[in-house]
Amino acid sequence: MKPEKTKLENWICETEKIAVLTRPVLEDLQLSRLNSLLSSPAFRRGYYSNLPNRIESLSELSSLPFTTQEELSENSRRMAICSQADIKRIISDVTSGTTGPSKRVFYTETDIMHTIGFFAAGISEMCSNGDKVLIAMPQSGPSGLFELISAAVLRLGATPVACGVGKSFGEMADIMRSNRPDAFIGMPVPLFSLIRFMGSDFSVKRALISADSCPQSVETALVRALGTKLFPHYGSRETGLGGAVTCSAHSGMHIRENHIIAEIIAPDGFALPDGSQGELVITTIGLSAMPLIRYRTGDFCCIMPDACACGGVTKRLGAVFRDTNDEVSISSLDDALFSILQLVDYSIKKTDSGYEIFALHLGSENIAEEIRAAVLALYPNISFSVSSDLCLPERKPLYLGKRHIIS
Numbered sequence: 307m308k309p310e311k312t313k314l315e316n317w318i319c320e321t322e323k324i325a326v327l328t329r330p331v332l333e334d335l336q337l338s339r340l341n342s343l344l345s346s347p348a349f350r351r352g353y354y355s356n357l358p359n360r361i362e363s364l365s366e367l368s369s370l371p372f373t374t375q376e377e378l379s380e381n382s383r384r385m386a387i388c389s390q391a392d393i394k395r396i397i398s399d400v401t402s403g404t405t406g407p408s409k410r411v412f413y414t415e416t417d418i419m420h421t422i423g424f425f426a427a428g429i430s431e432m433c434s435n436g437d438k439v440l441i442a443m444p445q446s447g448p449s450g451l452f453e454l455i456s457a458a459v460l461r462l463g464a465t466p467v468a469c470g471v472g473k474s475f476g477e478m479a480d481i482m483r484s485n486r487p488d489a490f491i492g493m494p495v496p497l498f499s500l501i502r503f504m505g506s507d508f509s510v511k512r513a514l515i516s517a518d519s520c521p522q523s524v525e526t527a528l529v530r531a532l533g534t535k536l537f538p539h540y541g542s543r544e545t546g547l548g549g550a551v552t553c554s555a556h557s558g559m560h561i562r563e564n565h566i567i568a569e570i571i572a573p574d575g576f577a578l579p580d581g582s583q584g585e586l587v588i589t590t591i592g593l594s595a596m597p598l599i600r601y602r603t604g605d606f607c608c609i610m611p612d613a614c615a616c617g618g619v620t621k622r623l624g625a626v627f628r629d630t631n632d633e634v635s636i637s638s639l640d641d642a643l644f645s646i647l648q649l650v651d652y653s654i655k656k657t658d659s660g661y662e663i664f665a666l667h668l669g670s671e672n673i674a675e676e677i678r679a680a681v682l683a684l685y686p687n688i689s690f691s692v693s694s695d696l697c698l699p700e701r702k703p704l705y706l707g708k709r710h711i712i713s
């Protein structure tokens with residue numbers, strides 16, 4: 307059966323009052339929105355005052371300079387083009403699991419309403435009226451990520467079940483057993499760990515995973531446990547939290563292209579064609595507080611070159627990962643170690659003499675040996691020490707945010 311057309315594109319049509327969404331219509335909208343921004347008085351008074359006040363075609367976007375993460379950190383307030391009174395929400399590094407310099411990103415009420423609308427469209431691919439949805443995202447106060455997702459779930463007639471992050475496995479299992487949620491929204495590894503901890507006694511059938519990359523071994527295990535494909539989402543503070551989400555074809559993530567122009571670049575800064583892996587660069591034409599021009603996200607992926615089976619016209623991102631240039635890749639370790647059946651979670655720390663791995667497991671006495679063997683196969687010339695402990699109910703997931711090598 308042909309998959310249903312993406313809910314995201316229906317939402318774009320409603321939001322932008324477009325009858326039929328085609329590629330030329332979408333690109334006309336992007337160019338006109340970008341030129342409105344470039345010529346607006348607030349924009350011309352702010353950080354980007356040296357940019358031209360219009361470009362003739364989207365292909366000229368690549369002539370504009372990049373915005374780096376350091377520039378965003380140092381110029382956050384100057385990059386906001388709305389008045390102080392119109393700032394509804396500020397998100398800084400404190401609420402994020404990402405590394406890097408401190409950044410502040412501002413949002414207006416309109417930005418927040420758009421994000422809720424986008425979330426509702428994306429979440430509606432996997433849940434509908436009457437469902438219960440466990441939300442395992444940070445609870446960071448009014449208009450925070452958890453609250454926006456909850457608002458989107460409520461808009462669909464579904465019920466949000468609060469989990470947040472930082473609870474013990476025992477507490478999460480209690481929430482899961484007493485609420486029997488149909489769906490899950492959160493990071494992939496904590497869901498994987500919780501399911502492994504709980505065994506077979508869980509109700510979740512569908513999962514929208516976000517906020518961290520998903521190791522292949524974890525995806526395989528989750529698909530097997532849930533009985534459905536995963537619903538990946540990509541977003542960051544700079545995209546307005548929501549950025550791209552899968553459709554019912556489960557092949558890449560359709561970009562919120564009425565609000566975001568995406569490019570992929572090589573390390574030398576030149577644009578790469580669709581299908582090539584490189585750094586994702588975003589121009590957030592739809593954000594009214596803090597639109598960014600050619601912002602280098604530090605995330606790596608491709609724009610998928612082929613048409614989606616859903617028939618949609620919005621471009622899609624492939625799987626997203628961060629390029630760390632570390633001698634040890636946590637993605638490779640994740641893939642190797644989460645294949646070990648008794649492993650619930652692990653963390654890795656860099657020390658003066660090598661790396662320390664600490665693992666939580668389900669009862670295998672030999673797990674440290676299994677981990678050591680798997681690591682040695684990947685990195686025969688690097689020194690690792692491995693310790694482990696039984697994953698008792700009071701234990702918590704070893705990372706609150708994105709998985710990374712602790713230094």
Ligand SMILES: [Zn+2]
Pocket residue numbers: 312553554555556560614615616617618
């Ligand atoms: Zn699609």
